[in-house]
Structure formats: structure tokens, C-alpha cells
Amino acid sequence: MTVRLERIRASGRIGGIDLHRSLPSFVLAGYGIFILSLFARNVMTWYINPSYVAPTTLAGAVLVGLAFGALARRPAVACHDGCCSTGDCDCETPSTRWTTHALLLFPLLLALIFPPRGLAAFSANQRGAEIAGLTPIHGSATVKRVSLSVDTRSFTLEDWVGAISADPNPRDYTGKPVVLTGMVLHNPASVPPGYIMVIRYLVTCCIADARPIGLVVKDTSHGALQDNQWVTVRGTMGAAGYQGQSLAVVEPQRIDLVKSQSPYVY
Amino acid sequence: MVLPPQAQDWISNFLGILVEATPFLLLGVVLSATVHVFVSEDRLLKLVPRNPVLSLIPAMGLGMLMPVCECGNVAVARRFLAKGVPVSTCIAFLLASPILNPVALFATATAFRYYPSMVWLRGGLAFLVAASVGLLIGRSGAGERLLAARIERSPEHVHHHHHSPVKGQTWHARLVSRLAEVSNQAGTEFLTMMQVLVIGAAVASATQVLVPRTDITGLGGGIVLSIVAMMSLAFVLSICSTVDAFFALSYSNIFATPALLAFLVFGPMISMKSVGMMLTAFRPRVVFAMVAVTVELVFLGALLLNLRGALL
Numbered sequence: 261m262t263v264r265l266e267r268i269r270a271s272g273r274i275g276g277i278d279l280h281r282s283l284p285s286f287v288l289a290g291y292g293i294f295i296l297s298l299f300a301r302n303v304m305t306w307y308i309n310p311s312y313v314a315p316t317t318l319a320g321a322v323l324v325g326l327a328f329g330a331l332a333r334r335p336a337v338a339c340h341d342g343c344c345s346t347g348d349c350d351c352e353t354p355s356t357r358w359t360t361h362a363l364l365l366f367p368l369l370l371a372l373i374f375p376p377r378g379l380a381a382f383s384a385n386q387r388g389a390e391i392a393g394l395t396p397i398h399g400s401a402t403v404k405r406v407s408l409s410v411d412t413r414s415f416t417l418e419d420w421v422g423a424i425s426a427d428p429n430p431r432d433y434t435g436k437p438v439v440l441t442g443m444v445l446h447n448p449a450s451v452p453p454g455y456i457m458v459i460r461y462l463v464t465c466c467i468a469d470a471r472p473i474g475l476v477v478k479d480t481s482h483g484a485l486q487d488n489q490w491v492t493v494r495g496t497m498g499a500a501g502y503q504g505q506s507l508a509v510v511e512p513q514r515i516d517l518v519k520s521q522s523p524y525v526y
Numbered sequence: 527m528v529l530p531p532q533a534q535d536w537i538s539n540f541l542g543i544l545v546e547a548t549p550f551l552l553l554g555v556v557l558s559a560t561v562h563v564f565v566s567e568d569r570l571l572k573l574v575p576r577n578p579v580l581s582l583i584p585a586m587g588l589g590m591l592m593p594v595c596e597c598g599n600v601a602v603a604r605r606f607l608a609k610g611v612p613v614s615t616c617i618a619f620l621l622a623s624p625i626l627n628p629v630a631l632f633a634t635a636t637a638f639r640y641y642p643s644m645v646w647l648r649g650g651l652a653f654l655v656a657a658s659v660g661l662l663i664g665r666s667g668a669g670e671r672l673l674a675a676r677i678e679r680s681p682e683h684v685h686h687h688h689h690s691p692v693k694g695q696t697w698h699a700r701l702v703s704r705l706a707e708v709s710n711q712a713g714t715e716f717l718t719m720m721q722v723l724v725i726g727a728a729v730a731s732a733t734q735v736l737v738p739r740t741d742i743t744g745l746g747g748g749i750v751l752s753i754v755a756m757m758s759l760a761f762v763l764s765i766c767s768t769v770d771a772f773f774a775l776s777y778s779n780i781f782a783t784p785a786l787l788a789f790l791v792f793g794p795m796i797s798m799k800s801v802g803m804m805l806t807a808f809r810p811r812v813v814f815a816m817v818a819v820t821v822e823l824v825f826l827g828a829l830l831l832n833l834r835g836a837l838l
Binding site for chain 2: 284285287288291295298304306307308309312315316318319320322323325326327329330333360363364366367370371374376377378379380381382383385386387388390464465466467468469471488
């Protein structure tokens with residue numbers, strides 16, 4: 261086996277395929293196919309904002325096109341010592357850096373082995389969850405501001421975050437119906453005792469800039485709920501005293517475990 | 527396979543950065559390859575004034591026309607360098623174009639609707655810093671001595687010189703031939719740039735996972751530390767300049783405008799992602815000098831604004 265690998269390394273060929281010339285094209289095609297597969301499986305938004313899906317998919321198609329173009333190109337004569345001394349030649353020195361290709365193939369291997377998965381509660385604590393009503397959540401271009409004359413049963417978590425950021429006074433919301441779905445996060449340092457957070461990640465460009473935003477919810481499970489569990493909370497808005505101020509909190513009538521889903525909002 | 531949450535989140539961040547950067551990187555290498563094939567060195571150099579100060583004008587102007595963030599402009603800057611455009615011009619273009627392009631400025635105006643001056647502050651400080659760094663580095667020596675060796679001896683380099691058109695070849699055939707050359711060049715450059723992007727994305731993701739963001743932002747709201755905190759955050763996060771304004775806005779309740787400005791100017795110029803890419807164009811000592819001077823100038827610019835606000 262080792263001897264065979266050494267022969268391949270020395271000759272740069274497997275069967276009739278010239279690896280030195282073909283491998284860069286395969287890597288290009290690999291990136292293109294990876295991106296197109298994300299689009300085909302409708303999971304690209306697990307990595308990037310939906311606004312970028314179209315240009316990214318186009319980029320994937322272009323990469324595949326470039327790869328085919330490179331493979332279809334008539335192979336140039338390989339350069340040899342001194343052939344370019346006249347300064348007028350048309351030869352090609354192909355890449356021989358296996359480590360380079362290994363580096364480029366590494367992300368594709370990761371993508372192949374590990375399917376897209378949402379950021380966990382761990383990242384929310386690393387990045388610092390922003391709690392509606394406790395700190396103003398700026399970024400009004402991305403966090404909607406919603407009028408409370410609307411039936412609040414249709415409000416999503418981000419709608420509530422936007423509304424409470426615009427008007428943090430809990431008295432304006434007390435008694436309003438709430439139905440929201442999100443990921444459970446325990447953060448005793450940031451919320452009153454006996455309360456949890458239900459969060460999602462607000463994404464601007466890609467998940468590298470994702471910010472965890474959420475609401476404070478009374479923990480009627482008495483500690484049974486765990487981080488990373490997905491729940492749908494049905495209840496009403498209330499208020500709780502915390503750090504010298506009155507905080508808008510959700511008082512649940514029921515909390516149901518639901519299937520985990522994409523944690524991102526845009 | 528079940529991984530610890532830290533490892534899984536690192537993978538998600540890492541792949542997210544690569545997916546997000548790909549279209550911009552591709553745009554940059556296609557533009558670079560197009561310049562390489564269709565624009566001769568003589569024609570390009572005619573557009574650039576010999577005076578190092580005046581040469582900054584086409585650099586900035588070109589940056590305003592190109593909607594690429596830092597992932598794409600390094601490839602273009604490399605191409606200009608290889609074509610013999612003065613180093614000061616290339617560096618100014620490299621640093622300024624991610625910020626002075628119309629998409630980034632429009633995003634800034636949208637995010638900071640409540641403070642429209644941020645657009646002018648961002649553009650103005652970026653112009654001054656890019657021009658200063660370009661002039662300073664450009665004075666330090668002949669262009670070739672500053673260039674990365676790999677630009678000349680890259681194993682992917684095709685010894686293909688521009689030949690005179692083949693007799694009898696139609697314009698259509700010549701165009702197809704040149705487009706094929708653009709395609710080949712773009713593919714090669716994409717792989718070259720992607721190598722460093724992979725490393726930069728890996729490091730940036732690791733930092734996000736290992737270092738709590740609050741450790742950086744918790745450095746404080748002081749006149750000096752707030753700027754240091756936001757510049758450090760910008761370096762680590764490596765967010766694209768077309769959207770970083772919205773991210774910076776989220777910190778507007780913690781940090782004052784000068785610290786946010788430092789984030790918006792420093793991040794697109796110097797970040798974990800871009801430093802690796804710059805090493806494909808310049809020697810390490812040149813990149814170090816660019817980083818050092820940019821850090822100082824952005825810090826000073828933001829500090830002056832902070833002091834002005836404190837004094838008034």
C-alpha cells in the first residue's frame with residue numbers, strides 16, 4: 261500500500277488522470293458543489309443571511325464552471341529547465357503542493373461529515389445574550405418595531421424583542437397574550453432567580469456575527485428545562501422586579517417541548 | 527457523530543465565514559483576472575500619476591467603484607502590484623476599497639440613520655488612514671522588494687506571455703481565447719486566496735469560541751480602553767464591511783461613537799481574515815508595518831474624536 265502511494269506521489273497519476281493538473285479543478289468543483297448542495301437542500305441559511313443566498317449560489321455555479329473549464333482546457337506542455345530562457349514560451353508548471361490541497365479539502369471534509377447545526381446555548385453565553393427590556397437592543401434595521409395595537413398572539417420572538425426595545429415599560433404589555441418559540445438558556449447572572457431565557461440568534465450577515473436575543477420567561481418547570489431544548493411558550497406578558505427596575509417577563513400558562521429548528525432570525 | 531458544543535459551534539462559525547466570503551472572493555479574483563488579461567501594463571500605468579500623492583486619487587476612485595469587501599480586493603491589489611502599479615497606490619486601494627465602496631457606505635448610512643455623520647466620519651478616516659499608510663510604506667523602498675516572493679515564483683504561475691494575435695484569428699476567436707484565460711487565471715487565484723481564507727476563518731472561529739465576547743467589550747467605557755476593545759473585536763470577528771455597520775450598532779449602548787468608528791474603520795482594513803490574505807501579496811515585514819501603522823492611525827483618529835467630545 262505504501263509503495264503504491266509513493267508511486268502515485270512520484271508520478272502524480274492515478275490511472276490515466278494527471279493529479280497535478282486535475283486536483284485544483286476537483287477542489288474548485290468541490291467548493292462549487294458544496295455551495296450548490298447547500299442551496300439544493302435549502303440549508304444555506306444555517307450559515308448566512310437569506311439576502312446572500314442568490315449571489316452565493318451563483319458563485320457556486322461559477323466555481324463549477326471554472327472547474328470544468330480548467331479540466332477541458334488543452335493541457336500545455338510541461339516546463340523544463342531553461343525552456344523559458346528566451347522569455348517566450350507557453351508551458352505550465354503545475355501545482356505539486358499536496359499540503360495545499362489538503363488544507364483546501366479540509367473544510368469540504370468537515371461539511372461532508374457534519375451537517376449544518378444551529379449555534380448552541382454555549383455560544384449564547386460566550387457572546388452575551390441580549391435581554392429585551394433589560395438592555396436596549398439596537399440594530400433597529402434588523403429588529404422590528406411593532407405597534408401593540410396588533411394582536412400580539414401573532415408576534416414572533418423577534419417582534420417582541422423589537423417592541424420591548426422600543427418601549428421597555430412592562431405596564432404597556434401586561435396581560436398581552438404571548439406565543440413564542442425559541443431555545444432555552446439558563447444564565448443566572450443575567451436574569452432573576454426562577455427565570456430562564458428563551459432566545460434566538462439575530463444574524464446580519466453570517467453566523468459569525470450572530471447575536472443571541474431573547475425574552476425572560478418564568479421557569480414553571482422548576483428547573484426541569486435544560487439548555488439547548490426548544491420550547492413553545494404560551495402565556496401572557498407580566499412584570500418582575502430586577503436590578504432596581506421593572507422587567508417585562510413572560511408568565512407561561514404552558515411550556516411545550518418542540519422539535520429543534522433553525523435558531524436564526526435575520 | 528456527536529461533538530462537544532464548542533467544537534460544533536467552531537465548525538458552524540468556520541463554514542459560515544467561508545460560505546459568506548466565497549461570492550466576494552470570487553468577484554475579486556474574476557476582476558483581477560480580467561485586469562490581467564485585458565489591461566496591459568502600459569495602459570494601466572498611464573492611468574496612475576507618477577506623483578505618489580496624486581496617485582492616491584485613482585486608487586481611492588477605483589475603490590469607490592468596486593463593490594468588493596476585503597475578501598475580494600486583495601486579489602485585485604495583487605494584480606495591480608504584479609502589473610507594476612506603485613506600491614503606495616496599491617496599499618491605499620487595498621485598505622480603502624472595503625470601506626469606500628458604495629455598498630459599505632450605504633449600509634453605514636442605513637444602520638446609523640440616527641447619526642448620519644458616521645458615514646462621513648467613516649469614509650474620511652478611512653481615506654486618511656489608507657492614504658497615509660500607502661505613502662509611508664511606499665516610501666520605504668522599490669516595489670519589488672516589498673512584494674511576496676510567491677507572486678513571482680508561484681507554482682501555479684503559467685509562463686504564458688501575451689502573444690501578438692494569431693494571423694487570421696477573428697475577433698471572436700480572440701475574445702474566446704482571452705475569456706478562457708480569464709477563467710483559468712481566476713480559478714488559480716481563487717485557490718490561492720482560499721488557502722489563507724481557510725486559515726483566517728479557522729483562527730477567527732476559534733477565537734469566537736474560546737474568548738467570551740464580554741471579555742473584550744468588558745474592557746470598559748474609558749476614552750482609551752473603549753477604542754482598544756472595539757478595535758480588538760473588529761480584528762477578531764473579521765466581519766465583512768458591507769454589513770459590519772449593523773453589528774457595530776448593537777454596541778452603541780455600550781460604547782461611544784469614536785469607539786464604534788474605530789471598529790468600522792479598523793475591521794475592514796486589518797483583521798484575522800485579511801492579514802493572511804495580505805501575506806499573499808506582501809512580505810511579512812511589510813504586512814507587519816501596515817498593521818502597526820494602521821493600528822496607530824485609527825487609534826489616534828478615534829482618540830482625537832473622543833477627546834474632542836470630552837472637551838466640548
